[in-house]
Amino acid sequence: MKGSNKFSLLDHNLVPHHQLLSENEASQVLKKYNINKEQLPKIKVKEPVIQEIGGQVSDIVKVIRTSQTAREAEFYRLVIE
Amino acid sequence: MAVSQKTIEEMTRNLQLPKNILDTLHKELEETKVTKKQLEEIIKRVIEGYEYACIEPCEAAGVVSAQSIGEPGTQMTMRTFHYAGVAEINVTLGLPRLIEIVDARKNPSTPMMSVYLTEDYAHDRDMARKLAWNIEATHISHLGSLSTDITEMALGIELNEKVINQREITPEEVAGKLEDELGLTVLIDGNVLTVRPENESYRELLQLGKNVENVTLKGIIDIKRVVIRKEDTIDEYVLYTEGSSLKHIADLDGVDMTRSTTNNINEIYEVFGIEAARNSIIKEATDTLREQGLSVDVRHIMLVSDIMTVDGEVKAIGRHGISGEKASVLARAAFEVTVNHLLDAGTRGDIDELRGVTENVIVGQPIQLGTGHVKLLAAKRT
Incomplete structure (x- = not known):
C-alpha cells in the first residue's frame, strides 16, 4: 500500500468491522434485546471510524469483533454527538 | 445411517x-x-x-472480575522497567503500568510505538534505517558541535560530515530550518554554520545557544529514539520508537499503518476510534499481566475494557471515571472522598433511589443480586 494516507481504518489490526444498520435492521436489533436506542453502548459521531463509514447521529452501528473467547462477537453501538 | x-x-x-x-x-x-x-x-x-x-443471571460479574484482577495485582512488582522485546527502550511495566491503563491516563509515562513497514521496506535494513532517520527527531547535538565565540559574538555550529551524510540532511537544510525557527540569518561556510544574536549581548548569545539546541531539524518532535529490530517470527524489520505520534507516521512512505500500533491508548482512541481502544486496553492489560507471569482470564479484562469504553470515550475506573458517575450518592460516598459527596448531595437536596447494591448494603436492605434480584408475583386465587 503506497501513500499510506489513503489507508482504510477498517484495515487496521485493532479495528473490528463496523457497519451501519438500516432502519429495519436497527429495529430488529432493538426488538431482539427488548430495549430502546438509548440503552445501547455509545459511539461518537466525530470518531474516525464513524467518519469513514459515514454514520449520522442516532444511527446504530454493528461491530463484528474478533473475540478471544467466542471467536466472533456482535456488538451494537448508538452514534451520538 | x-x-x-x-x-x-x-x-x-x-x-x-x-x-x-x-x-x-x-x-x-x-x-x-x-x-x-x-x-x-x-x-x-x-x-x-x-x-x-454461562454465567448465572443476577451473578455479580463485576465483583468477580475486580477480585480476579486485584488479587494477582498484589503479587506484581512495584516498579519494573525494561522491555522484554527491545532491551534498548525502557517501558513502564508491572503494577504502575496496570494502574496507568485502568486510570486511562492521557499520556503514559513511557509512550512507545511499534512501526511495521510495507513490503519494500520491511526486508531491507538500509531502507528501514532511512525511514528511521525520518522518524527520529534530529537535533543539532546529533549532527555536530556548538561553540560560542565571545569575541565575535557569534555561535558556530560545526556539522560532522559523516553524520549529516548518514542522516541525509544538508548544511543548507539545517540552516534553512534554523532560520525558520529562530528568525535569524544563518551564514553557511562548508560544514560550518554561523548565527549571530539580534543584539550583541552575552545573555542573548547564551540564550541563542539553548534555542538552537531545541530546534527539531528533521523527524517527528516527540520521537526521541528509534530502534530497528529484525523480528524473526515474521522475518521483517520493525521499528520501535521511544515516544509516540501515530498521526505523524501515517504520512510517511514505507509505514504499514494497518499494523503499526502504540501503547498510548488515548492516541489509539483518537486515531482509530473506540473499538480499537477497547482492543488496545485488553491487549496492554493482558501483556502487562502476562509479563509478570500472572494469568488472568481474558473475560475479566474484557469486562473492564467494555465498561471503560461503553460511553464512546475512554473512561477511567475510579473516582474520576466510572465510580464517580454512579447515580447513587451513597454508592459514590462509599468509594472515595465520602464527606465531599455527602455534603454536595446535601446542599443540592439529592434523592437516592436505592437501586444499586452498595446503597442497599448501607441501609440494610436485601441487595439486587442473585436471589435478591428476583421478584415473586403470586396470582390472586379467584
Missing part, C-alpha cells in the same frame, strides 16, 4: 452458540459418522454444556 454434511449444516445453522463452539462442532462431526438421532443428542448436549458454562 450416517447423516450428510448438508444435514449437519442445516441442523447447526440456527443454533445460538458462539462461533468457536460451532466451528469445533463442525470439525469433530466431519471426522466421525453419526446418525441423525446421535446428531440431535450431540447438539442437545452441546447446548446444555454451553448453558451450564
Whole structure:
C-alpha cells in the first residue's frame, strides 16, 4: 500500500468491522434485546471510524469483533454527538 | 445411517452458540459418522454444556472480575522497567503500568510505538534505517558541535560530515530550518554554520545557544529514539520508537499503518476510534499481566475494557471515571472522598433511589443480586 494516507481504518489490526444498520435492521436489533436506542453502548459521531463509514447521529452501528473467547462477537453501538 | 454434511449444516445453522463452539462442532462431526438421532443428542448436549458454562443471571460479574484482577495485582512488582522485546527502550511495566491503563491516563509515562513497514521496506535494513532517520527527531547535538565565540559574538555550529551524510540532511537544510525557527540569518561556510544574536549581548548569545539546541531539524518532535529490530517470527524489520505520534507516521512512505500500533491508548482512541481502544486496553492489560507471569482470564479484562469504553470515550475506573458517575450518592460516598459527596448531595437536596447494591448494603436492605434480584408475583386465587 503506497501513500499510506489513503489507508482504510477498517484495515487496521485493532479495528473490528463496523457497519451501519438500516432502519429495519436497527429495529430488529432493538426488538431482539427488548430495549430502546438509548440503552445501547455509545459511539461518537466525530470518531474516525464513524467518519469513514459515514454514520449520522442516532444511527446504530454493528461491530463484528474478533473475540478471544467466542471467536466472533456482535456488538451494537448508538452514534451520538 | 450416517447423516450428510448438508444435514449437519442445516441442523447447526440456527443454533445460538458462539462461533468457536460451532466451528469445533463442525470439525469433530466431519471426522466421525453419526446418525441423525446421535446428531440431535450431540447438539442437545452441546447446548446444555454451553448453558451450564454461562454465567448465572443476577451473578455479580463485576465483583468477580475486580477480585480476579486485584488479587494477582498484589503479587506484581512495584516498579519494573525494561522491555522484554527491545532491551534498548525502557517501558513502564508491572503494577504502575496496570494502574496507568485502568486510570486511562492521557499520556503514559513511557509512550512507545511499534512501526511495521510495507513490503519494500520491511526486508531491507538500509531502507528501514532511512525511514528511521525520518522518524527520529534530529537535533543539532546529533549532527555536530556548538561553540560560542565571545569575541565575535557569534555561535558556530560545526556539522560532522559523516553524520549529516548518514542522516541525509544538508548544511543548507539545517540552516534553512534554523532560520525558520529562530528568525535569524544563518551564514553557511562548508560544514560550518554561523548565527549571530539580534543584539550583541552575552545573555542573548547564551540564550541563542539553548534555542538552537531545541530546534527539531528533521523527524517527528516527540520521537526521541528509534530502534530497528529484525523480528524473526515474521522475518521483517520493525521499528520501535521511544515516544509516540501515530498521526505523524501515517504520512510517511514505507509505514504499514494497518499494523503499526502504540501503547498510548488515548492516541489509539483518537486515531482509530473506540473499538480499537477497547482492543488496545485488553491487549496492554493482558501483556502487562502476562509479563509478570500472572494469568488472568481474558473475560475479566474484557469486562473492564467494555465498561471503560461503553460511553464512546475512554473512561477511567475510579473516582474520576466510572465510580464517580454512579447515580447513587451513597454508592459514590462509599468509594472515595465520602464527606465531599455527602455534603454536595446535601446542599443540592439529592434523592437516592436505592437501586444499586452498595446503597442497599448501607441501609440494610436485601441487595439486587442473585436471589435478591428476583421478584415473586403470586396470582390472586379467584
